[in-house]
Amino acid sequence: MGNQFIISHDVGTSSNKTVLVNTKGNILATASAPYPLLTPHPNWVEQNPEDYWSAIIKTTKEVMEKSQISPKDIIGIIYTTQAMGVIPIDRQGNILRPNISWVDGRAEKQAQKIMNKFLGERLFKGVVGTTLMGKDVIPKLLWVKEMEPEIYSKTNYFLDVNGYLKFKSTGIPIMEWSGASSYGFNLKKKDWLKTFFQICGIETNKLPPLVRSIDQVGGLTKEAAQDMNLLEGTPVFGGCDDVQSAAVGADAIGEGEAHIYLGTSAWVCVSTSKNLKFKNGAAVIQSADPNMNQVVGITEAAGSCIQWIADQFYKHEKQDKSINNVFELMDAHVKEIPPGSDYLICTPWMLGERCPVSTTTTRATLFNISLEHTREHMMRAVYEGVSYNISWILENFKKDYGFEVSTLKLIGGGSLDEQWMQILADVTQKPVNTVADPQMAGAVGSAICAAIGLGIYDDFSCTKELIKTDKHYEPNQKNAKIYSELLTSYKSIYYSLNKSYAQINASRF
Template sequence: MTHPSDVSRYHILAMDLGTSGCKTAVVRLDGTVIGFAAKPVAMHVVAEVGAEQNPEDWWQAFLLSAKEVLKQTKVDRQSVVAVVCSCQGEGTIPVDRSGTPLTHAMLWLDMRGRAAVHRLVKGALPSVAGYDPIKLWRWIRLTGGAPALSGKDPVGHMAFIRESLPGIYEKTYKFLNVLDFMNLRLTGEMVATVDSLLTSWVTDNRDPAHIKVDDKLIEMSRIDRDKFPQLVRCTDQIGTLLPDIADELGLSRRTRVIAGSVDNTASALGSGAIGDGELHLYIGTSSWIGAHVPYQKTDVFRQIASVPCALPDRYLMMAMQSAAGSNLAFLKDNLLFPKDELTTRPANADIFQVLGRMAAEIPAGSRGLLYLPWLMGERTPVDDPNLRATLMNLSLEHTRADIFRAIMEGVALNTRWMMGSVHKFLKQQPNEMTVVGGGAQSDLWCQILADTLDMVIHQPEQPLQANVRGAAFIAGVGINAIDFSDIQTHVSRQASFEPNPQNRGIYQQRYQEFLAAYRALRPVYKTRAKRAGL
């Protein structure tokens, strides 16, 4: 292991590739982010239920942000000992033998595989929660989960390509997740990590230290075995930077590339909440609640499972919320500052800071507004692709500040809805949680979460950088410079938010209205989807 005095001398180039863009940072081995640059990536909605991105846009965003942050920090580039990625999960890119994408990437929001995955999971026996009971038993016993009926995960994407794009399927050499594709571009190697391959549902995850691809699960997927990449651990070194990439970035050709992880694995580490049952909430484009646990477990009815992660002897409990910060981005980009109508637009940070200050003047409850944040369906505690966002009780007296706050409260109310299932899964009711991601930068949102969830919310230093920090920790372990046990000492808290007793009754009433709105509108959403042929 590297001597502790070396922690400040060596650096990791860490990437956080999310749905909204690529953020690249220079991080010290102790988790301190000393430089950070971000470049946006466009998302394309297809036929209302599809969501795509161009993999080349990811790569160019990485190169631009990496060059910018290396120049910005002025670090000795020979001190950058490793490159590592944290990427959005559950994306699917079919590539040919040369590694060239055959289509745009299908993202974690893409539901075009919904019908195909329903055909995949059904059988001769009466269904249980939409699944053939024997298939469901095998998936849960071996993997700890099951394909999403919404079609949003890679098994649904691959089923869609196999059925609807057979020419693309035949040409596919490997199906890669987002992380796998970025590692391919960095090293030329086609590999998948234990968490990036997870939602292809073909791995036996019963022993977290020895995860392996299972032949029967491959058969159930109906995808040819050789179209899946080789499996590696998150901390494995998969190669060194390709010479032309190293030269372009000004890094050593000996710079190691560590396999890295999907974003929820990295955020759990970067939050510092790595003890058993310690909760973290990520609020970015999407949102999730996570906690490390020592057991594999699945709640198929509420779509919660403990899944493989970077820790070699633990699983990560995950409860996913499809849309969080994307609701605010939708308000900004489509209503307040539409891109196609304005030649100059305020910077995102300026927009959100101004609106945040305005929303802070609005009382709890948003003066009667209620927002349902389901822009593209929901996953937990209900896996329902038909749900859509709704703003209720809007009147002439409301302003954009009311709407902005109502959106923040709507995400918090949806998080509370998830939290009930999380408590049942963990068989305990934690009274504190660490919040990370872009949303965690807002003191107002942290306080709304504390009041709505009735629990203490911790805000770590550099909450936006939690993913790159977590990825850097993975790289540090991969090069034998740190241990996972060191992480808690490397993440400091910036603030803590206590629940305001005066707001407890307000948010309890709003939560009951939120549940009532879901029950009342669910059949409306379902009918609308049927009429639209979705």
């Protein structure tokens, strides 16, 4: 058992992170490889699936070289990936167009068209629990059908990112339950919502067969094994989307347990066995645990807002060779600004938003700027803005679902930022725990799915033994008043400016 290892790939929006772990979830080696986002048109975001596979090959070889492990000791390969990808393949397995990314918002007209089949947005929301957006998968499938009919007609299956990588690994076109649940999945019957797809005009024979996260779906083909320098037939497992693996890697897989991911994007997620409705932009999706569901509220831009500040306002510092880490410098500057940023508020909706509000046209705002404000104020306001968004989601979860979250379990690169963690604790007035190697938590969570599939562990309760808390942050009650006041203003900014944003951006998106 001690000489057996799992390779887990976390294929995110901007890069693939790969971990080689043993059966206790301990990391032996890591590697990462970036790939670009393509924006061929305003509000379009695409990626080349070949770039994912190139990153998989590169990082697999790298962790094997670093660890000096023999390929015969690799007992499983698994992927956890960004959700909601749209990758059409033909009967020969050829990719027909670039992946339409989850942040892409091109299909607003198709979303409206689908809702009109249900006699309008209001009735649709009453039936389904949420409105459809141009960022949702089924409108994007309809967009392909209407705008790229030749591609649609040649499509044998639509795959998500995880499905594509399993296909490249095994030659078998399939989709895992959690990935399917961001398309259209019946959580009770564990099957495609076939009638809904048909009403929307999407042929269900273009949807691949379904598997669970813990299922062995096949073995590495000869070609894939040669690409990776691994053995042909090495078991490949179902895997899951990133939100679901993060819950496992954060030890937030049990009833009512919550985790927050802070990376390029962010999300708040609560696990539950209940079959709940979509509300206020929150989605109810399949957990990595086949017996559980998850309520998740996704914030489109989080760490990407911090990166934007670094790119636009710290160019000089980034070029200064005496500064090793510009983000540590930014952290020190954030500390100098008082809580509330002297009443400067940032709404971090750089890409529109999913939750706590659903909108494709809204964009980020710096509100209430005056002569006293500096770039450091703007920066702290961004950290606080993401935290306001998360706090609003938590409030909705309590109101809509009765979730009383006592402690926030944080993972993702943002959880390494101690100032941000304290701000989040202060804004939400909840204690915050982080895990060790938080950027690798999703990959470790995915590896645990493979370990359960291999029979090494009986079920997902093993996370209590495998996942340990690293750092703890207590909320400062002195800051509760200012943040409560500014959170109220933060919400009112959305309601006051939403129509203005829709008006100015209507012709652009």
